[in-house]
Amino acid sequence: MATGSASAVVIGGGVVGCAVAMELARRGAQVTLLERNPALALEASGTSSGILHTGFDSKPGELETELILRSAALRRPLLDALGVPVLECGAKLTPAGDEELAAVDALEANARANGVEVRRGPAGELEVPGEHVTDPVACTYAWASAAAGPGARILLDTPALGVEATEGGVRVQTPDGTVEADVAVDCAGLHGGEFTGDGPVVKPRKGEFLVFEQPDEPVGQISLPVPDERTKGVLVFPTLDGRVGAGPTAVDQEDPTDWSVSDEGEAFIRERLALRHPGLAGAPAVFRYAGLRPAGVDCNYVIGPASTPGLITAAAIRSTGLSASVGIGEYVAGLAAGMGIGLGEPEPVTAGAVPGPPPRSPWWRRTADYMAAAAP
Numbered sequence: 432m433a434t435g436s437a438s439a440v441v442i443g444g445g446v447v448g449c450a451v452a453m454e455l456a457r458r459g460a461q462v463t464l465l466e467r468n469p470a471l472a473l474e475a476s477g478t479s480s481g482i483l484h485t486g487f488d489s490k491p492g493e494l495e496t497e498l499i500l501r502s503a504a505l506r507r508p509l510l511d512a513l514g515v516p517v518l519e520c521g522a523k524l525t526p527a528g529d530e531e532l533a534a535v536d537a538l539e540a541n542a543r544a545n546g547v548e549v550r551r552g553p554a555g556e557l558e559v560p561g562e563h564v565t566d567p568v569a570c571t572y573a574w575a576s577a578a579a580g581p582g583a584r585i586l587l588d589t590p591a592l593g594v595e596a597t598e599g600g601v602r603v604q605t606p607d608g609t610v611e612a613d614v615a616v617d618c619a620g621l622h623g624g625e626f627t628g629d630g631p632v633v634k635p636r637k638g639e640f641l642v643f644e645q646p647d648e649p650v651g652q653i654s655l656p657v658p659d660e661r662t663k664g665v666l667v668f669p670t671l672d673g674r675v676g677a678g679p680t681a682v683d684q685e686d687p688t689d690w691s692v693s694d695e696g697e698a699f700i701r702e703r704l705a706l707r708h709p710g711l712a713g714a715p716a717v718f719r720y721a722g723l724r725p726a727g728v729d730c731n732y733v734i735g736p737a738s739t740p741g742l743i744t745a746a747a748i749r750s751t752g753l754s755a756s757v758g759i760g761e762y763v764a765g766l767a768a769g770m771g772i773g774l775g776e777p778e779p780v781t782a783g784a785v786p787g788p789p790p791r792s793p794w795w796r797r798t799a800d801y802m803a804a805a806a807p
């Protein structure tokens with residue numbers, strides 16, 4: 432066991448909260464993780480593209496980039512130790528025309544500035560061998576299991592209702608009573624700050640996806656478009672269960688309970704597919720799902736002490752939180768240690784039991800099924 436003496440409450444059982452809980456527990460903290468839903472990873476973390484990004488296209492010097500790169504350096508032994516499935520397929524970005532070629536040249540330079548391995552192909556294509564696909568729900572459960580191994584308590588169906596400073600730390604209210612700790616970390620995604628009034632404004636940015644059976648010419652690699660200012664664009668990627676995902680869209684909305692896929696969203700994805708994957712553009716979809724990115728208003732990756740003493744915010748982790756999660760966990764542990772919380776060195780991971788039934792349906796339909804069943 433690590434020799435820390437700290438106690439911590441982590442609010443939110445998405446990939447960020449579970450990674451933070453894992454990193455604090457590995458350093459000896461007594462961790463309580465609160466999740467308001469009846470299972471982990473039912474929100475943004477269970478509805479992503481499931482890609483473990485390298486950071487090849489991230490802006491050098493930003494916190495997001497720093498944490499993606501750090502995560503990429505740290506996560507392999509954790510994924511192996513916890514048996515997280517990974518498809519080491521790599522990604523390819525094929526430019527169409529001179530304008531895109533110039534954009535791909537810039538991306539190559541960006542990747543090199545970030546120290547990420549890339550290769551150019553004869554038609555100017557950019558190959559990124561380190562971009563991999565995982566099951567984002569399995570990954571979140573693995574981080575939770577590695578928190579439970581050294582003793583973290585994971586409480587499902589338990590929303591945090593408020594956080595207040597105490598003389599020695601914080602007190603978190605839940606419907607079942609209060610939990611006291613040295614530090615609390617708000618990893619509540621779209622709902623971050625709601626129960627404290629403390630943190631950036633976060634709004635949903637919907638991303639819709641279509642899932643297909645593999646076409647005659649199978650998709651074995653992540654196929655990337657040239658990204659725009661706002662998003663990485665519509666990707667096509669193989670899933671671990673032998674299918675193909677295509678998406679996401681990027682639609683800002685106000686309603687954090689609307690997880691539906693619109694016909695316009697589907698049409699947009701099919702238009703994009705017609706340009707690069709015509710074999711998929713007219714194919715029937717096996718399923719369609721949407722995720723809501725926790726997008727900060729005029730901010731991104733807001734990770735630091737909140738104005739409530741003893742509370743750390745890890746909010747507005749919009750579009751790369753799966754990839755950066757281990758780095759975010761380490762970063763938050765560093766912030767907690769800097770607040771004088773007694774943490775030891777990280778111990779090797781040990782797996783423990785995560786409460787609730789394990790996820791059964793394929794990850795890409797789990798949230799949609801849950802939201803449909805929960806709808807009034």
Ligand SMILES: Cc1cc2nc3c(=O)[nH]c(=O)nc-3n(C[C@H](O)[C@H](O)[C@H](O)COP(=O)(O)OP(=O)(O)OC[C@H]3O[C@@H](n4cnc5c(N)ncnc54)[C@H](O)[C@@H]3O)c2cc1C
Nearest residue numbers: 443445447467476479480482591620638722751752753754
């Ligand atoms: C469409 C889409 C595509 C994406 N693709 C990728 C990708 O390919 N690769 C990648 O790295 N990232 C990707 N992302 C981004 C990634 O999924 C997010 O950055 C990440 O999931 C954010 O994790 P989180 O834990 O902060 O949020 P969430 O997963 O939303 O978790 C927050 C949790 O807090 C809980 N909660 C809320 N309020 C309370 C409360 N009061 N008390 C207790 N619990 C509470 C919620 O129920 C939820 O479980 C994508 C996201 C989307 C939506």
